[in-house]
Amino acid sequence: MLRYLSASLLLLAALHGQAQNVEFTKDEFKGDKESLKNAQKELKEANSWYETDPPRYEQALPHFLAAQQVNPNNAQLNFRIGHCYLNSTYKSKALPYLQKAYQLDPQVDARIRYMLGRGLHLNARWEEAIAEYKAAQPAPGAKNATAQQNDIRKKIQECESGLALMKTPTRAFIDNVGPAINTPYPEYGPVITADESVMLFTSRRDGGVGDEKDPFIGGYFEDIWQSVKGKDGQWQQAKNLGPTVNTKGHDAVVALSPDGQKLVTYVEDGAGDLYEADLKGAAWNKPGSLGRRINGGQSHESSAAYAPNGRMLYFVSNGSPESSRGGHDIWRLDVEGKGKAENLGSVINTPYDEDGIFVHPDGKTIYFSSQGHNSMGGYDIFKSEWKNGQWTKPENLGWPINTPDDDVFFVLSASGRHGYFASSRDDSQGSRDIYMITFLGPEKPPVLSSEEPLLASRAAPVRQTLLAPAVPIATAQVTILKGTVTDADSKQPIEATIELVDNALNQSIASFKSNSQSGRYLVSLPSGVNYGIVVRKEGYLFHSENFDLPAGAAYSEVVKDIPLKKLDVGAKVVLNNIFFDFDKATLRKESTAELERLVQLMTTEYPALRIEISGHTDNVGKAEYNKDLSLRRAKAVVDYLTAHGVAAARLTSAGYGDTQPVAPNTTKEGRQLNRRTEFKVVAK
Amino acid sequence: MKQYLFLFGCALTGFAAQAQTDTVRASTLPPAQLAEKYYNSGVAKFNDKSYNAAIQDFDKALATKPDFAKAYYNRAATRYELKQYAPAVQDYNEAIRLDPSTFTAWYGRAQAKQAQNLPAEAEQDYSKVTELKPDYAAAWYDRGALRFEKGDYQAALQDFTQATKVDPKYAYAWHDRASAERQLGQTEAAVRDYTEALRLNPDLHVALLNRAAAKRRLKDYKGAAEDYSDYLRRRTDDPVGYLGRAGARYEAGEYQAAVDDLTQALKLRPDYALALNNRAAAYQQLKNYKAAEADATAAINLNAQYAEAYLNRGHAREMLRNTGGACADWRKAAELGITAGTAYAANSGCE
Structure with missing residues (x-):
């Protein structure tokens, strides 16, 4: 640190020996009275902005700079330009003017060493800035000495932080x-x-x-x-x-x-x-x-x-x-x-x-x-x-x-x-x-190869790879679900309510609306939740989607356009948030929210509605078995509804097994779509 | 007097490096010992390196005396010299069948099987030698080398250790014991053993290379560079030495010096893919991303399965703002076994 301090002082002393403070006087500008006159006019204008309360540094600055064109060697002017820059958008430009001011007259202003510290600090010249801040300590008993000391201490801490942080830059464009x-x-x-x-x-x-x-x-x-x-x-x-x-x-x-x-x-x-x-x-x-x-x-x-x-x-x-x-x-x-x-x-x-x-x-x-x-x-x-x-x-x-x-x-x-x-x-x-x-994420170290004849008796060298170290995966743990909500028949955009439900807790997390003109929606789904997503609009059957995002699931963006079906006889909806135990007809507790929505639809919203609940499977296994399983699952849903106040006469159940696929059974994704519970409007 | 012929040894080990021959003394021959005469003639021809003629004599000896175990053994050894490994093994089989207590036949068959790339069978035969003659250091050493090659470094270490106990001046055994220690993470011990190997045999240059690599692991980059330099004074034309020293200099943060060494390695061997890959890494550190990409590409052109070069080219392309190219390279590196490639792709917004 002392090294920087002394180097800085030596440099300034050397410069001081080469330049002299030049005042805006006739003696100094004998041969160029016009320039002097113009400069004095600019100075007058600048000072009026500079000395007003509160000072208007950005307005003063261009006039000071114009005067400085005429006389670059006036200590006070350079100090004021530096001071204006420190209070402008371009703070780092203050430094050369402050250095010049100090070089011309080390006593130009009581704050000059502090200002030099600021100028160096803002140019990320951390160690030199610390040296100047230390030289700027107020005299004991000076007005506001404690506040100044605290400010200087804070600035020195900032420089120390900058010094440390700059050693390990963040990799980014x-x-x-x-x-x-x-x-x-x-x-x-x-x-x-x-x-x-x-x-x-x-x-x-x-x-x-x-x-x-x-x-x-x-x-x-x-x-x-x-x-x-x-x-x-x-x-x-x-x-x-x-x-x-x-x-x-x-x-x-x-x-x-x-x-x-x-x-x-x-x-x-x-x-x-x-x-x-x-x-x-x-x-x-x-x-x-x-x-x-x-x-x-x-x-x-x-x-x-x-x-x-x-x-x-x-x-x-x-x-x-x-x-x-x-x-x-x-x-x-x-x-x-x-x-x-x-x-x-x-x-x-x-x-x-x-x-x-x-x-x-x-x-x-x-x-x-x-x-x-x-x-x-x-x-x-x-x-x-x-x-x-x-x-x-x-x-x-x-x-x-x-x-x-x-x-x-x-x-x-x-x-x-x-x-x-x-x-x-x-x-x-x-x-x-x-x-x-x-x-750009954490550092990606290149990998070297080496070859060494590890066995003295073997002619061929053994190739060794210096393994790349494991790196943390730093992607955001959130899924963006976006798309457009439309009327399934007219294809026109709809302003619908989009509700996010935590299926495990059976709790509503948030509610949004799609845009009334474009039908567009976007929801953020932080990982770690089994989401039920319900899209509703009066006069339409609700649409449900399921996103089970385990903790740590990496960032992804999913586009899902949602065509809402009018509540007409024959309309079908897949209940994506009804879950059964594997190979059984036992409803899992994560299904509760969806089942309650169905109960509300039948009891409160449309008390005359009659529906068929149907179960569907993929084509894995025997057809008879699949049909039986799908029927038992449909009945489990009907049982839940009747137990919660829906008249049995309004409900029918059907098990279609693998006879009504909605996707090819040749892929895993297709089979998953085929395993589903649906309801169909029979009468309204 | 030795009771057996030992026509060859392990030329590479330096142990029993020349054929030791003996003959059946004529004074003891019974009147009609025709087989023994052919046999002795065969031995003489072997020593003159007239291997085909030697085989003819051993053939005649065996035609005369089909249970002549030594003739089988010597014919096997001669066939080995002629790289006729399968017939050599057949003869060793006969020699062992006729006299299973002679360790040299087991040892010879082990070497022939090793030459046939039958390491498991060779290992069994070396094991038999260690039972029949535990003070025979070469068997311990050779079995250790086989075990090392199959990645059983702990067992290899035990064998090399046994070899050094049986023959404390066995420089190769000290060397390879050091290599086994290195593979087991016992790097300081490895440096000591490489040093011992060099003390016993100052011409074992390879020990300098390996000691240097061990020192790199200990982050003694200066010591490593000294060993590499010592090696390069002795073997100025070996690009492997330059590759190694470049590695030490790279790890010491002297990236330009690493580039210089690798450039020298490439002058000696322009198609040296490893040097191209490593120079790509050094250029990357010097922020010369275009040169890094070019070198990694050249390495890939030489070896399309070079995982490290794909990984390094991915890094260079990332900094050249070629995200798509970087993602493809990282994924390729992962596909070829460097799993970090997957994480890099995930961290960099690869779709």
Whole structure:
């Protein structure tokens, strides 16, 4: 460390010997009065922005830079340019100006060593930054000495974290998502559907609803924009979400439900509140406040995320100081319950600010940004999993995803393969852009071969392979089920209710709706549950699907279009969530939810309905045996229904064995489809 | 005086490396010992390497005296020299039938069966030798080698150990004992035994190669590179030495030095698939992914079943943004036995 310190000082001392501070005076610019005049004019303009309260650094910066073109060797000017950059989008550009200021006049400002530390820190020059921070310790008894010491201690910790994290970079490609989304104006806050088919983001470009600039902070007002991924896998040209969602003021998106049917916006209402809008057909309705259980009158709510079941909303707020861990914290609320929001606790929330919460569609992993934990500077993105009833210690996503500057508002696809975030990088279209991270997973070590004549008496060498070590499988443990719900006859899309049921617990997990215009739906199914999926619409027979996803089942995406049949005589429905013991007619308990649905259909919804329950098998085994088994199984279902209040006269049972296959018996999948329980409407 | 002819030994072991011959003394011959005369003539011709003529004499001896066990034995040994292994085994069978207590016939038959690629039968015969003559080190050694080759390293280790007890100067046995120890994970012991083999026989260059490999396992990359360099001073034209030293340098993180060694190996043997594969790995570490892909492809062109090369090419293609190609390569590697390929594919969004 001393080595760096002395090297840094020597360099500065050497530079100091070569350059001299040049004031903006007539003596210094005898031959170029016009330039001096122009520079002084720029300085006057710049200083008016710089010295206002609060300072307007970004407005001051271009004028300071113009003056610096005339006189690059003024210590105070270089210091102010550095200071402006430190408070801009381009923080890392501050360093050369601060170094120059120090070189010209080491006493240019009392904060110069601290600023140099910041400049080095933001350029990931960790050890040099630590040296400067140490040199910036306040004098004993100085005003705010303790606060300054604490700040410096924190910054040094951040540098140490950065140093450690940079030694083991996260393997990832980071790519600009391209001109269909990014413009020379700032783009940020991307949110996606679980299958990455739709992206919403915030942009301060021209062409928005108000198409006006913010007179206070400059730049166009924020609007929410949307891009859809084309069949070629490329993002299509973004479109403004329109005046229902976007106003003439600032409108920013903070969350999108995994199925893309709900969004949360940030609105400067009071201290800053969260609003929610629903997608109705192809149009979003007007966002409305998420209400007082989330938005406090005096508090600032800045971020939110839906849990995949849609019932739990995670959000960021600086409210409830009595239960807050300090600054902005992450909270969660059961939106269907009546209780208060719950702070995620000290494992997640720190005395510093947290922001940018995102819940992965696997339902157990959260991503968030924090200035605490082992951040390498500003906000870093962290990951934590819900395991054994508690959150795991947040894990820094590492370099180069995290940087010394703010890294915030990160979302991840259901597959876990792609993350999206905003950043200012060398290849940006200008200002902040949206980037996609492709996670490459753990290191994949190459494998060497060797050959050694292990037996001295044998001429031929023995080939040895240095085995590749086992690698963890890190794919997301979630299945995305998506498709379109239509009327089986007319093929028209239907807005239907899609209910997820935990068959083992006979409990409803979540309920969604397919889009009224497109009929599209998307549900996230975290592994470890035997799911019953029931699609309902009044006037139609319900449709049931079964997805038994054992714990640890890797990511997959399943497309399942669902044609709902009208409740007409002769209509048939397969009861996919009725299960029997192997080779028996004993109903397993996982069938209860489906059987209860059938009871409800017969007793409450259609009390005059008469149905036939039929059993079917594949063609394995003897036909007579199969017929008998299928009949006994159908009777078991009928027995259940009659025992639960359905009149026996309304029910018939039939065993068709393997005589009515719905798929070829030549494949395992086909045989599975053929083994089924059906019901058919006989009269209504 | 020895009661048997020992026409050949294990040329590779250096133990009994030349034929030991004897004749039946003429002074003791009874008047009409025609068979013995042919026999002695056969032995003389064998020693002159006139093997076909020797066989004719042994044939005559046996025609005259069909129960002449030594003639069967010597004819077997001569046929072995002529690589006529099946007839050699037949003659050994006769020699053993006529005199089952002579260990040399068992040993000879073991070697002939080994030459016929009948290791299990050869092992049985070596075992018989160890029973008949437990102080015969070559039998322990040869059985150990067979057991090593079938992957029974523990049994091999016991045999090699026995060979070194019977003959403590048996450098080959020390060497192979070290190899068995290495396979059993007893790497430090292996280094000691390779060192002993080199002390007993400084010309046993192969011990340097193997000691170097053992040192690599102990992460003594410097020591390994020294052994490889020592080996390469003696055998400058052996690409295997360069392959080994490149491995040590790779493991020490000296990837460019590894590339240099492998390039040298490829100058000596341009179709050396292992060197191409390993250079692909070194290029990968140097982030020269195009060169890595090219070398791995060249290795695959030489050996279409080369699992490691598919795996390494998959890694290179991943970094070249050729996800489809990477997925196909990892899956191929898995199909060829490197199961990690499946996990890599799963981790990388392969469809």
